Amino acid sequence: MRLTKPSFRVATVAAVVASLAACTAVQMTPTWEKWFTADDQESGYATLQEVIYDPAGAVISAGHASSLTNSQDTLVVIKQDTNGNRIWKTVTDLGAGTYNRPWASVLGTDGSIYIVTESTLIKFTSSGIESWRRNISTLIGADAALRDLEISGNRLYVAGRDLYVFDLNGTLTNTVAQIAPLWDVAITTNAIYTAGTGQVHRYNTNLTPVWNYALPVVQNPPARLAIQTDGTVYVATFNSEPQDSAYLTRINSNGAQVWSKFFADPDSSSYQLSSIPEVKLLPDGNLVFSQSQQPTRIINIINASNGTVKTTNKQSTGIISKMVVDSKGGIYVVGNNKPQKFDNTATLLANGTMSGTADIASGGLAVTADSIYVGAGLFQNNTMKMYVSRYANQ
Numbered sequence: 001m002r003l004t005k006p007s008f009r010v011a012t013v014a015a016v017v018a019s020l021a022a023c024t025a026v027q028m029t030p031t032w033e034k035w036f037t038a039d040d041q042e043s044g045y046a047t048l049q050e051v052i053y054d055p056a057g058a059v060i061s062a063g064h065a066s067s068l069t070n071s072q073d074t075l076v077v078i079k080q081d082t083n084g085n086r087i088w089k090t091v092t093d094l095g096a097g098t099y100n101r102p103w104a105s106v107l108g109t110d111g112s113i114y115i116v117t118e119s120t121l122i123k124f125t126s127s128g129i130e131s132w133r134r135n136i137s138t139l140i141g142a143d144a145a146l147r148d149l150e151i152s153g154n155r156l157y158v159a160g161r162d163l164y165v166f167d168l169n170g171t172l173t174n175t176v177a178q179i180a181p182l183w184d185v186a187i188t189t190n191a192i193y194t195a196g197t198g199q200v201h202r203y204n205t206n207l208t209p210v211w212n213y214a215l216p217v218v219q220n221p222p223a224r225l226a227i228q229t230d231g232t233v234y235v236a237t238f239n240s241e242p243q244d245s246a247y248l249t250r251i252n253s254n255g256a257q258v259w260s261k262f263f264a265d266p267d268s269s270s271y272q273l274s275s276i277p278e279v280k281l282l283p284d285g286n287l288v289f290s291q292s293q294q295p296t297r298i299i300n301i302i303n304a305s306n307g308t309v310k311t312t313n314k315q316s317t318g319i320i321s322k323m324v325v326d327s328k329g330g331i332y333v334v335g336n337n338k339p340q341k342f343d344n345t346a347t348l349l350a351n352g353t354m355s356g357t358a359d360i361a362s363g364g365l366a367v368t369a370d371s372i373y374v375g376a377g378l379f380q381n382n383t384m385k386m387y388v389s390r391y392a393n394q
Contacts, residue, residue, distance in 0.1 A: 026350040028339075028372075030389035032084040033355065035380045038065035038076050038091045046076065046386045047377025049321075050105040050115070051364030056126075057082055061364060061375045062102040062115055063386045065091070075100040075117060076386060077124060082371065084390060088128040094120050095135065104149040106156075108168065114156060116146040121158055121166065132170040136160065139172070145181045152187040159185040163194055165207070176207055183276070186225045195223035195235050200251060202233070211255030215247060222276040226287065232258075234287060234304070236279040246277040248289050250307060259307040263289075266314075267296035273319055273360060275335070280325040282344050286310065288331050292320040294360055299331065299346045313346040321363025330393075332372060334363040339374045339391070352391050356380060369393065 037046055048063035061078045075094055079087040094100050099118045106114050111126030119137035124130055136144035140161070148159035155173070158164040159182035165174040180197035187193075191210065192203040198215035200223075215237065222238035231253030239245040242265060249260040263277070272294035279289050287302040297320050299313045318336025325331055329344030339352035356378040364375030370393050378387035 025348045026394055028350050028352045028391045028394065030352070030354075030374075030391055033387065033389040034080065034084050034086070035378070036076070036078055036086075036089065036386040036388075037383075038074050039067070043068045043383060045377075045384045047359045047362035047384065048364050048375035048386045048388065049362055050102045051366045051373050051375040051388065052105055052107055052113075053366040053368055053371075053373060054079075054107060054111060056111060058087060059366065059373050059388065059390075060105075060107070060113055061386070061388050062105050062113075063362070063364075063375070063377070064100040064102065064117075065386070073098065073100045075102060075115070075122070077113065077115070077128065078386065078388070079128060080388065082390070084388070090124060090128040090130070092122070092130060094122070094133065098135075103147050106149055106151045108151060112168075114149060114151065116149045116158055116160075118146055119144050121146070121149070121156065121164075121170070123168075123170065134166065134170050134172070136164060147181070147183045148185050150185050150187045157185045157187060157192065159183065159194060159196070163192075163207075174207055176203070183223045184225045186227050188227055188229075188231075191227075191231065193225055193227060193233060195225050195237075197223075198237060200225070200233060200235050200255075202231075202255060213251050213255050213257065215249060215260065217247065224276060224278050226279045226281050228281065234279050234281075236277040236289060238274075238276055244274045244293050246291055248277070248279060248287075248302065248307065250304070261302075261307040263291060263300075265293070266291040266298050267293040270294060270296060275319045275321065278320065278323045280323060280331075282325060282331075283327060283329050284344055286344065288323070288325060288344075288346070290320050290323050290333065292318070292335065294319045295336070297333065297335065299333070299342055301344065301346050311346045313342065313348060315340075315348075317351075319360050321361070322365040324365050324367045326367055326369075330367075332365060332367050334365045334374050334376070336360050336363075337376070337378070339365070339372065341372070341393075350391075350394060354378060354387070354389065356387070358387075359384060367393065 046065035337354035359377035
């Protein structure tokens, strides 16, 4: 719980122009909405954190549910067709004392679904049948603190207290010790990158260290990576001093800092939940960098060469849980009950609506050329349920 809040703000760039929400923004309504629970016969609390579009023609969502009857937590995975019709739903108990929120999920080339929770890596077939699970906390005898998952070839890379590498049969093939818990792992054709607690590591494909970069200011573990094809790294890191601030840093392919920019607390008057800052590459060579603290969200367009802020859009539309960029530079964010789309100048193009109050910490997002799929925890008939909806991508 925060007891103090800085009374001052540090200006990142004096010339930043805060753009207002575009008056021509489209108001979107869902083409369909669906609600789910873990057990239709029980009352409980359920939210969604992950949404994946399957190119085979399906939408896969993952969340967790807590039963009010027995206080049991379960992992819930749902597969729908693109019209919202349920194909299957799988409810999985990962064991007593296990927190089943899905932190990350990926699809295999055969349609298999891999999910990590706080403690466990689990694989489901494309039909929703559990293939195997690996409780990494039990394996290492400590909190695994899992936060991210990537798939490359026949390997799964799991970011947590260390970097864990599994084959697709669930065999642990390698563990790479880290200075502190990781929050992001990124894979390119010739390198593997990890980030957490102010540290960025680059390894070759054999997991031999290439370089390690440490920010000069100690950071909390939350971090996000964006990697250019030439090996340039952009890392967004959360900062607790001053509270809820962030750094965005560019690192060259040799591990040397090019620039590092400080971003102040996005809402100095708020004592509510903050999000992890996000950074994504835009097709025009710029970056998009987001910060949010309930109820304020900020979208910044950043000059990648020098780190200056080109444009900013600040709104009181709620925390950002997920951000996605498409091939044309469209920027999509979800959080609270306000999904939004921006262009590559941070101009607001569209607002989405949801028919209910959302859990602010939930939110999943998948984007295609013609569809925006949004997941959340949403109240229906006074019960928080898993919610998936589709918007036309205009």
